[in-house]
Amino acid sequence: MDESRGGDSVESTVRDEHHRLDELFVEVGDVFETSGTAEAMREAFAALSEAIDVHFEQEDRLYYASIGALRPDLEPEIAAISEAHRRFRLELAAIGDQVERGILEGARRGFAALSTAFRRHEVAEERLLHRVEEATAERP
Secondary structure, X not given: OOHXXXXXXXXXXXXXXXXXXXHHHHHHHHHHHHOOOHHHHHHHHHHHHHHHHHHHHHHHHHHHHHHHHHOHXXXXXXXXXXXXXXXXXXXXXXXXXXXXXXXXXXXXXHHHHHHHHHHHHHHHHHHHHHHHHHHHHHOO
């Protein structure tokens, strides 16, 4: 739905959600860098992991499922996004495991890599959604 029809576009909704997640990444990154305790890292990381999982569920089941049904030509890109979500979930689990086991430096390195990869992923998603929105706007 676009803004001229009385609602937010999927693109702007996802962009806003990405911005919220980016802020959480910064907060968790600060905890990872300044905290020496596994407990503080565990709590911060658990909150981020839950937020990301909810976000992926919403994207996969609501946005991309609908887009895929309406735009089968985009299926390869949507499948790549879904696969990226699966990989991110595995990375989140691995980092969480490292924190649980007290391998904090490894968790910090994994988190830094995850943060960078997640930002690239967000850009790719937003580009796809922008293309979809543009194509939708061009239709009568």
